[in-house]
Amino acid sequence: MSEHLGPVARLSTFDKAVQRPCHQMTYSMPPDGNSRAFSPFFPLACNLLIADRTRIKHPFFVFIAKEQQMKKVQQGFTLIELMIVVAIIGILAAVAIPQYQNYTIRAKVANALSAVDSLKTAVAMCGQESGGTLTSCDTTVAATPTSIPAFTATKEVSAASVTDGVITLTFASGISTDVDSKKISFTPTFGDTNVTWCIATNVTQPAEIVSSITKNSIGTCTAPT
Numbered sequence: 001m002s003e004h005l006g007p008v009a010r011l012s013t014f015d016k017a018v019q020r021p022c023h024q025m026t027y028s029m030p031p032d033g034n035s036r037a038f039s040p041f042f043p044l045a046c047n048l049l050i051a052d053r054t055r056i057k058h059p060f061f062v063f064i065a066k067e068q069q070m071k072k073v074q075q076g077f078t079l080i081e082l083m084i085v086v087a088i089i090g091i092l093a094a095v096a097i098p099q100y101q102n103y104t105i106r107a108k109v110a111n112a113l114s115a116v117d118s119l120k121t122a123v124a125m126c127g128q129e130s131g132g133t134l135t136s137c138d139t140t141v142a143a144t145p146t147s148i149p150a151f152t153a154t155k156e157v158s159a160a161s162v163t164d165g166v167i168t169l170t171f172a173s174g175i176s177t178d179v180d181s182k183k184i185s186f187t188p189t190f191g192d193t194n195v196t197w198c199i200a201t202n203v204t205q206p207a208e209i210v211s212s213i214t215k216n217s218i219g220t221c222t223a224p225t
Contacts, residue, residue, distance in 0.1 A: 112156040132190045134165030183224040
């Protein structure tokens with residue numbers, strides 16, 4: 001019947017059915033004295049039922065709703081949320097760290113390959129001047145100076161020398177356990193108009209590094225020991 005009453009009549013009905021009975025109930029103060037709590041005898045079920053039927057927001061329920069909302073705002077992450085974050089970080093680390101390590105190794109190997117470009121140029125000039133004969137194309141030493149300059153070590157290359165036109169490069173330490181102290185050889189072949197290089201190495205793994213070393217190789221040659 002109250003469903004068809006106007007707002008004033010509904011308010012009057014709510015006042016008679018809820019406010020006075022609920023108002024007569026007692027309050028209890030918890031030991032900490034921080035907040036007001038209702039006694040166990042407070043008729044919550046009655047309030048919920050009648051307030052829902054009359055569609056009027058009782059101050060008690062507004063207070064409870066606000067308190068629950070404040071608790072939700074103040075609470076931190078749940079355990080499942082933290083576990084999800086840790087799992088995502090673990091997956092990203094498992095994928096990204098190896099890729100980053102391979103990237104840094106390839107970058108250092110590329111620097112090592114470019115470090116001998118000056119020796120390649122010197123060998124090409126020496127071979128052209130000698131008509132393709134490379135027996136005199138060796139690294140300069142104090143006793144026998146040649147057109148091939150002595151190599152200055154770099155961060156990635158500990159040593160490089162030229163013997164009969166063949167350049168042998170030795171990797172420095174600190175690149176990778178699979179690459180440190182390994183060698184690369186560059187063997188020239190003189191054509192009519194250009195010089196090609198056969199590149200061989202005793203680096204056996206990882207395959208991506210071996211491929212990056214020999215990708216510009218032309219011909220077949222023996223890997224250094």
